[in-house]
Amino acid sequence: xxxxxxxxxxxxxxxEFASEREPVRALDGVDxxxxxxxxxxxxxxxxxxxxxxxxSLIGLLPRAAKVTGGRAMFEGRDLxxxxxxxxxxxxxxxxxxxxxxxxxxxxxxxxxxxxxxxxLREHLGYGPAEARxxxxxxxxxxxxxxxxxxxxxxxxxxxxxxxxxxxIAIGLACQPKLLIADEPxxxxxxxxxxxxxxxxxGLVRKLGASLLIITHNLGVVARYADRVVVMxxxxxxxxxEASAVFxxxxxxxxxxxxxxxxxxxxxxxxRLDTIEGQPPDPSRRPDGCAFAxxxxxxIAACAQPRALTATDTGAQSTxxxxxxxxxxxxxxxxxxxxxxxxxxxxxxPPILRIDNLVKHYALKPGWRTPARVVRAVDGVSLSIRPxxxxxxxxESGCGKSxxxxxxxxxxxxxxxxxxxxxxxATHAKGDDxxxxxxxxxxxxxxxxxxxxPRKTIREAIAEPMRVHGIASGGRANAxxxxxxxxVGLRPxxxxxxxxxMSGGQRQRVGIARALAMEPKLIICDxxxxxxDVSIQAQVVNLLSDLKRTLNLSYLxxxxxxxxxxxxxDEVLVMYLxxxxxxxxxxxxxxxxxxPYTRMLLAAAxxxxxxxxxARSHSALIGEPPSxxxxxxGCAFAxxxxxxxxxxxxxxxxxxxTGPGHQVACLRIDA
Amino acid sequence: xxxxxxxxHLTARRTFGKTFRRFARRQPLGAAGAVLIVVFIICGLFxxxxxxxxxxxxxxMAVLEAPSRAHWFGxxxxxxxxxxxxIHGSRSALALGVTASLLGAAIGGLIGVMAAYYGGRxxxxxxxxxxxxxxxxxxxxxxxxxxxxxxxxIGALDLNLVLAIAIPNxxxxxxxxRSAALSVCRMPYIEAARxxxxxxxxxxxxxxxxxxxxxxxVLVTAFVAQAILMESSLSFLGVxxxxxxxxxxxxxxxxxxxxxxxxxxxxxxxxxxxxxxxxAFSLLGDALRDELDPKSRS
Numbered sequence: 001x002x003x004x005x006x007x008x009x010x011x012x013x014x015x016e017f018a019s020e021r022e023p024v025r026a027l028d029g030v031d032x033x034x035x036x037x038x039x040x041x042x043x044x045x046x047x048x049x050x051x052x053x054x055x056s057l058i059g060l061l062p063r064a065a066k067v068t069g070g071r072a073m074f075e076g077r078d079l080x081x082x083x084x085x086x087x088x089x090x091x092x093x094x095x096x097x098x099x100x101x102x103x104x105x106x107x108x109x110x111x112x113x114x115x116x117x118x119x120l121r122e123h124l125g126y127g128p129a130e131a132r133x134x135x136x137x138x139x140x141x142x143x144x145x146x147x148x149x150x151x152x153x154x155x156x157x158x159x160x161x162x163x164x165x166x167x168i169a170i171g172l173a174c175q176p177k178l179l180i181a182d183e184p185x186x187x188x189x190x191x192x193x194x195x196x197x198x199x200x201x202g203l204v205r206k207l208g209a210s211l212l213i214i215t216h217n218l219g220v221v222a223r224y225a226d227r228v229v230v231m232x233x234x235x236x237x238x239x240x241e242a243s244a245v246f247x248x249x250x251x252x253x254x255x256x257x258x259x260x261x262x263x264x265x266x267x268x269x270x271r272l273d274t275i276e277g278q279p280p281d282p283s284r285r286p287d288g289c290a291f292a293x294x295x296x297x298x299i300a301a302c303a304q305p306r307a308l309t310a311t312d313t314g315a316q317s318t319x320x321x322x323x324x325x326x327x328x329x330x331x332x333x334x335x336x337x338x339x340x341x342x343x344x345x346x347x348x349p350p351i352l353r354i355d356n357l358v359k360h361y362a363l364k365p366g367w368r369t370p371a372r373v374v375r376a377v378d379g380v381s382l383s384i385r386p387x388x389x390x391x392x393x394x395e396s397g398c399g400k401s402x403x404x405x406x407x408x409x410x411x412x413x414x415x416x417x418x419x420x421x422x423x424x425a426t427h428a429k430g431d432d433x434x435x436x437x438x439x440x441x442x443x444x445x446x447x448x449x450x451x452x453p454r455k456t457i458r459e460a461i462a463e464p465m466r467v468h469g470i471a472s473g474g475r476a477n478a479x480x481x482x483x484x485x486x487v488g489l490r491p492x493x494x495x496x497x498x499x500x501m502s503g504g505q506r507q508r509v510g511i512a513r514a515l516a517m518e519p520k521l522i523i524c525d526x527x528x529x530x531x532d533v534s535i536q537a538q539v540v541n542l543l544s545d546l547k548r549t550l551n552l553s554y555l556x557x558x559x560x561x562x563x564x565x566x567x568x569d570e571v572l573v574m575y576l577x578x579x580x581x582x583x584x585x586x587x588x589x590x591x592x593x594x595p596y597t598r599m600l601l602a603a604a605x606x607x608x609x610x611x612x613x614a615r616s617h618s619a620l621i622g623e624p625p626s627x628x629x630x631x632x633g634c635a636f637a638x639x640x641x642x643x644x645x646x647x648x649x650x651x652x653x654x655x656x657t658g659p660g661h662q663v664a665c666l667r668i669d670a
Numbered sequence: 671x672x673x674x675x676x677x678x679h680l681t682a683r684r685t686f687g688k689t690f691r692r693f694a695r696r697q698p699l700g701a702a703g704a705v706l707i708v709v710f711i712i713c714g715l716f717x718x719x720x721x722x723x724x725x726x727x728x729x730x731m732a733v734l735e736a737p738s739r740a741h742w743f744g745x746x747x748x749x750x751x752x753x754x755x756x757i758h759g760s761r762s763a764l765a766l767g768v769t770a771s772l773l774g775a776a777i778g779g780l781i782g783v784m785a786a787y788y789g790g791r792x793x794x795x796x797x798x799x800x801x802x803x804x805x806x807x808x809x810x811x812x813x814x815x816x817x818x819x820x821x822x823x824i825g826a827l828d829l830n831l832v833l834a835i836a837i838p839n840x841x842x843x844x845x846x847x848r849s850a851a852l853s854v855c856r857m858p859y860i861e862a863a864r865x866x867x868x869x870x871x872x873x874x875x876x877x878x879x880x881x882x883x884x885x886x887x888v889l890v891t892a893f894v895a896q897a898i899l900m901e902s903s904l905s906f907l908g909v910x911x912x913x914x915x916x917x918x919x920x921x922x923x924x925x926x927x928x929x930x931x932x933x934x935x936x937x938x939x940x941x942x943x944x945x946x947x948x949x950a951f952s953l954l955g956d957a958l959r960d961e962l963d964p965k966s967r968s
Contacts, residue, residue, distance in 0.1 A: 408861075408865050409865075410861055410864060410865065433867070434867040435867075437865060437866065437867035438867065440865075441865060441866075442861070442862060442865050444858040444861070444862065445858075446858060449857050449858045449859065450857075450858040450859050450862055451859055452859040452860075452863075452877055452880075452881070453881065453964055453965065454880040454881055454964060455877075455880075463866070463868075463876075464866040464867070464868075467866065467867065467868055467872070468866075468867065497964040497965075499964065499965045510862075513862065513866075517866065
């Protein structure tokens with residue numbers, strides 16, 4: 001076999017899922033190659049078939065799925081027709097695999113050293129001592145300090161980022177020729193994500209292996225991939241060099257996807273560009289271009305299928321109008337709106353005011369652990385005026401959701417005061433609380449879990465209205481129809497159950513349910529982070545529109561700085577229970593001052609290959625410390641490039657450094 | 671929802687016959703179970719007309735007769751017709767089995783959901799109480815309850831016997847429902863209901879309970895069998911149904927067992943009646959569990 005032949009060559013891959021009616025084609029002819037030493041990214045939204053592609057390569061498709069056509073030639077052998085024994089010998093030995101969730105992909109009852117060594121014992125016949133020595137080497141390779149003692153620890157003693165490092169060590173243990181990573185950093189915080197991706201791509205290059213990354217995150221692709229395959233509804237929309245595809249997309253789906261991703265480097269606008277509608281149901285996929293129903297430039301020819309065709313950028317696209325795009329005759333145009341309007345009325349009293357709010361969880365002493373106190377929220381004050389949106393940003397475990405839950409009165413604060421609509425809500429109970437609850441509502445993160453599966457959409461929206469005596473009977477029904485239209489759904493969807501709707505539609509129902517109470521304040525707890533990029537843009541736009549028409553206030557809790565930038569008036573950055581920086585939106589993004597804010601902004605990937613490849617990530621170090629044992633002084637000091645001894649004495653207070661700009665850092669000059 | 675206007679949105683009001691035919695097509699086994707249960711209920715309700723003989727009629731000329739054309743299931747040691755006694759016995763078996771299991775699951779289920787929902791000290795106390803009750807053998811507890819409560823009959827149904835059978839099963843139901851409810855209570859849609867200012871009763875009964883119908887149905891169908899068997903044990907011990915009243919449990923216990931070798935029909939047929947009933951209930955329960963899941967509706 002010639003050395004320049006691709007390592008893996010997938011041709012015409014088709015996968016069907018059995019269903020009650022006719023089988024559903026999850027993959028409808030997927031072709032691409034992975035060269036030796038190449039990093040290839042498969043990008044797509046949920047349901048595009050990107051994970052099915054990866055799973056079919058390693059024979060881990062769910063039982064209902066069947067490969068119905070195509071080949072996947074790996075080193076001259078077809079992975080799809082390989083015997084079970086051969087497949088076992090190939091998996092782990094020649095093809096390494098890294099899964100999405102590091103919390104569940106390691107066995108909690110076995111030590112980390114054993115789990116790394118197991119691959120070596122299984123495939124290479126290592127003895128226990130040899131395996132241990134090599135496991136130690138591997139742990140050092142993936143950057144885990146004190147590797148010697150870490151070998152005998154169990155997965156729960158590792159943080160999420162550390163576990164994903166261990167997964168990489170396992171994936172690379174036998175020096176495979178190909179490493180497949182399925183959403184390897186989706187479950188990780190943004191500062192950790194960048195470190196893991198740097199590590200993974202660096203190691204793959206060093207070992208001369210190939211890497212197949214499956215991801216929905218366009219920024220990840222831009223930063224690391226040599227080539228990219230854009231998938232839509234079980235087919236390839238466009239594939240080619242990453243820089244070509246991202247800088248000069250030649251498929252309207254690629255262009256639309258790139259446009260709808262909120263970015264840190266684009267001009268701030270009130271509305272994001274969106275792709276309207278949603279991906280087709282795979283059982284009712286059009287024969288022609290699957291994207292045509294959502295495309296603003298579709299023509300009659302789009303109804304005919306088109307094979308991947310070479311474009312002027314060296315990529316291949318299935319778009320019928322490649323030449324028109326290349327010639328610049330048409331461009332993807334979403335609906336962009338006017339620049340942000342100041343909607344805040346400063347004179348009005350705040351709708352929400354919280355004062356020095358604290359939540360400490362006391363943990364009882366365990367068998368070998370002393371009693372501890374977790375300072376989930378450690379003295380946070382903020383106020384929101386009518387019509388104002390406050391963005392609350394931080395990584396997992398920083399206390400942002402606990403803060404939201406206390407405001408919602410789902411958790412009781414340890415100390416501090418919550419005032420809603422001028423009334424003390426800190427300890428409100430019974431009818432008092434019930435009345436206050438009409439003022440504030442919540443939209444949760446997970447659109448699948450936030451609607452009761454046993455209730456129709458109508459019941460979900462109408463019940464709060466009936467309970468609070470806002471409307472009942474026919475009036476409630478009319479109001480349900482009105483609310484559904486307001487959030488962009490058809491009123492006839494009211495009699496559906498949640499499982500009959502897509503994720504984006506459910507999130508709209510969640511918003512309609514919140515609006516049913518006619519609240520003044522809505523707390524959005526990661527309300528768009530579980531949604532696909534094109535759907536996320538639709539929901540962010542919906543929230544901004546509602547804010548303007550209904551004069552709502554939002555507390556927008558999120559980990560994604562780019563999304564917050566498109567919706568918030570003021571941004572608060574939280575780290576380990578405290579606010580470390582607060583500033584009006586434009587000031588914060590233009591002139592971030594706290595080293596943590598700067599680190600967050602540096603870590604956020606952006607879908608621009610030129611920009612991404614140029615920047616260095618040396619500034620990213622460490623992971624957030626355990627909330628059980630926070631450092632005595634500034635919590636960020638252990639990761640901070642500017643930290644001095646003074647920082648480690650006491651937590652720095654928030655200081656004013658400019659108009660409306662407060663920073664909790666001793667090293668920043670006012 | 672009960673609003674009249676809601677119905678306008680439904681395409682057509684389905685008749686019972688249509689609903690059942692649809693159910694039968696999707697869940698043939700469950701439908702078979704339902705038919706069997708209906709047959710037993712009809713037998714029980716119209717026992718005097720369905721049964722070929724009076725269940726109390728003794729015929730000392732025909733003691734322990736093998737099944738024949740005159741006595742399909744044979745006769746017992748008093749010469750009573752076994753088939754007639756089974757048909758009459760289905761009254762108490764069904765009424766007692768179903769009410770006792772429903773009641774036990776309802777009491778236990780409610781306690782379990784409340785323990786999961788309120789948590790903390792309430793949950794702790796409830797759990798320890800359940801531990802205490804579970805440490806007493808079920809039959810002993812039922813026996814004590816039946817003896818202490820005495821008899822309070824409404825028609826053919828002894829209410830206190832129902833309680834005596836239901837209460838010992840309730841802690842088990844509480845345990846099972848509590849663990850299922852714990853995960854439901856943590857779902858965001860329950861928190862959404864709390865932030866909507868719903869009362870605890872509405873959240874527990876209207877929002878959490880419907881999501882527990884799967885384990886609850888399995889529980890109830892399993893309890894039906896247990897309740898029928900417990901009735902027989904209690905009857906044998908003399909605190910349940912008393913001879914000569916026809917009871918499946920009684921027919922299976924006492925003298926009948928010692929006659930098994932020479933007259934197996936006196937034991938086999940009532941045993942079969944219990945097995946078939948239990949089987950029918952579990953078929954129906956499984957089918958209902960699938961059918962009540964909104965995800966399975968098209």
